[in-house]
Amino acid sequence: MLKITADELKTISQYIHDISGIYLDQSKSYLLETRLGPIAEELGCASFRALHDKAKRDSTKNIERRLIDAISTNETLFFRDNSPFELLKHKILPELIDLRSPASPRMKTHIKIWSSASSTGQELYSIAMTIRELLDGQLDRFNFKLLGTDISDSAVKQASYGKYNKFEIERGLPRQTLQKHFTLFGDSWKIKDEIRSMVNFRKLNLMLPFTGLGKFDIIFCRNVAIYFTLQDRKKLFNKLAASLADDGYLIIGSTESLTGICPLFVPKRHLRAIFYQKKN
Amino acid sequence: MNTLTILVVDDDPVIRRLLEQRLTKENHTVLLAEDGYKAEKIIETTPIDVILTDLMMPGEIGGIEVLEIAKNKNQQIEVILITAHSSVDTAVEAMKKGAADYLEKPLNFTELFLRLQKISNMLSLLRSAEDLRQAMDVTESTAGETIQNLEITAGELQEKLDAVEAILSNDTIEAYSRITSALNIIYK
Structure with missing residues (x-):
């Protein structure tokens, strides 16, 4: 295997940091x-060194994309750490629906949710399944916009396709949920169109400005900031605060903390889960 | 090599006995079924790693149906189909439905053992991945609880600090009562 020198390590890590x-x-x-x-x-x-030089010279950015795909961690599973989804179902969604329901019953309730490091899509699909199970039969009264973004092209591609092999499927997904929302596709499982049509995925580097995304009612940003420096985390959560509605909800990973990172948010506890809201 | 629990489904008693002998010699646990119905009963009640089934069997439940019953019960059960040369097309169809592999008659045992070795390797990889995930989950949830408590405490302290700051900098209140109120907030 190709060995990396101390000097190259510095250059490459700097480069990876710059692009991702x-x-x-x-x-x-x-x-x-x-x-x-x-x-x-x-x-x-x-x-x-040669790889670094070649990647920098590549105007198509193909090498850069491949390096990001290779270095980004796509560890994820359906309903990873169940508590945020329980929180969503029993606390956040009911509260938001009350807040956002328009006076006229003929108008729809608009709710925007963002999975900001969506990896191969499991988190956003878990959110969509939670919504469907909570609001079964009354979904036509709502207009849900569910967006998933990730820095890795191949992760975004798999997420959009919504097909998972049996190892990805078996992790975290109860059998009943599996049979309700997926169809067997050879040796793999494909998410049903009714769930697939609720979501959208696109590529986004969280280090760059969030242009054109608008404001969200709920943002999931779990287990991604852990790969960033303290300084970058501060920048990220400040930007997320700007992308969140004033009464919106932020959910971070269960082992993450915003103490000393972003004073704009206050932690709130509901049963065994924590969510954040903007300080008023 | 890890030992596997293997269900052999074949209507031919000679093949059943032969497979039982060879697989038992390799240290595997072998269960036998002479038709699809018997196989279905065993699949429902016993944990199985691998099913070796004949593709064509008398009755309504053939190899493909055994495959479907097994996959419906547990996706992780690997199914190898045994087929006559003439039914290779059906076997390929079965692969699309999730069969791990197919072997043509007459059985080549070297080939069979290679396939089983692969399945066994994969099962042990899966098990260690599962163990790692379990360990990670426990670590994560314990750490998560600690961090959440700290997070709430830090939030409450910050709130107190803000309130104390606000009261102390409020010029409209007399200095002594500002301090009293601030202390009250701190010791509340």
């Missing part, structure tokens, strides 16, 4: 070697 926001400290040489080494070899690069 992902921060890799000096202890991550093994990760770079195993994940980026094969790409270097395939492109005929004799060193990581």
Whole structure:
């Protein structure tokens, strides 16, 4: 396997940080070697320096995309850590529906939800399934906009396709939910069109400005800021605050904290889960 | 090699006995069924890793149906179909329905053992991945609880601090009562 020198490690981690926001400290040489080494070899690069130079020179950005796909962690599963989805079902959605219901029964209730690091789509589909189960039969009174974004092209592609192999499916998904919302597709499972049509996925680098996204009622930003530096986390959560409705809800990963990172948010507890709202 | 629990489904008693002998010798646990109905009963009641089933059997339940029953019961059960050369097309159809593989008659045991080795390797990988996930879940939920408590405490302290700051900087109130109110907030 191609070895990385101390000097190359600095250059490559700086480059990865520039293109993705992902921060890799000096202890991550093994990760770079195993994940980026094969790409270097395939492109005929004799060193990581050569890979870096080639990626920077590539005006099509194809190499950059491949490096992001390789280095980003797509660890996810359906209903990962069940508590945010219970929170959504029993607290946030009922509250929001009360707040957003228009005076005229003929008008629809608009609710916008953003899964900001959607990986291969499991989180956003879990949100969609939760909504469908809560509002079964009355969905025509609502206009839900569910957006999933991720930095990895291939993750966005898989999410949009909504097809999962049996290992991805078996993790976290109860059998009953599986049979209700998926159809067997050879050896894989495909999310049903009624769920698929509720969501949209697109590529987004959280380090760049969020132009054209508008304001969301609920933002999920779980287990992504952990890969960023403290400084980048501060920037990210400040931007998320600006993209969240004043009475909106922010949900972060169960082991994450905003203390000392973003004073704009206050933590609130509901049963075993925590969510954040903007300080008024 | 890890040992597997294998269900052999075949209407031919000679093949059943032969497979039982060879697989038992390899340290696997072997269950036998002479038709699809018997197989279905075993699948419903016993945890199985692999099913070796004949594609063509008398009765309504053939190899394809056994495959469907197994996959419906548990996606993780791997099914290998045993087929005559003439029914290879059906076997390929079965692969699309989730069969792990098919073997042509007459059975080549070297080939069969290779397939089983692969399945066994994959099962042990799956199990260690499952163990790791379990360990991660426990760690994550314990850490999550601690962090959430800290987060709430930090939030409450910040709220107090803001209130104390507001009261102390309020010029319209006399200094002594500002301090008293501030202390009240702190010790509340």
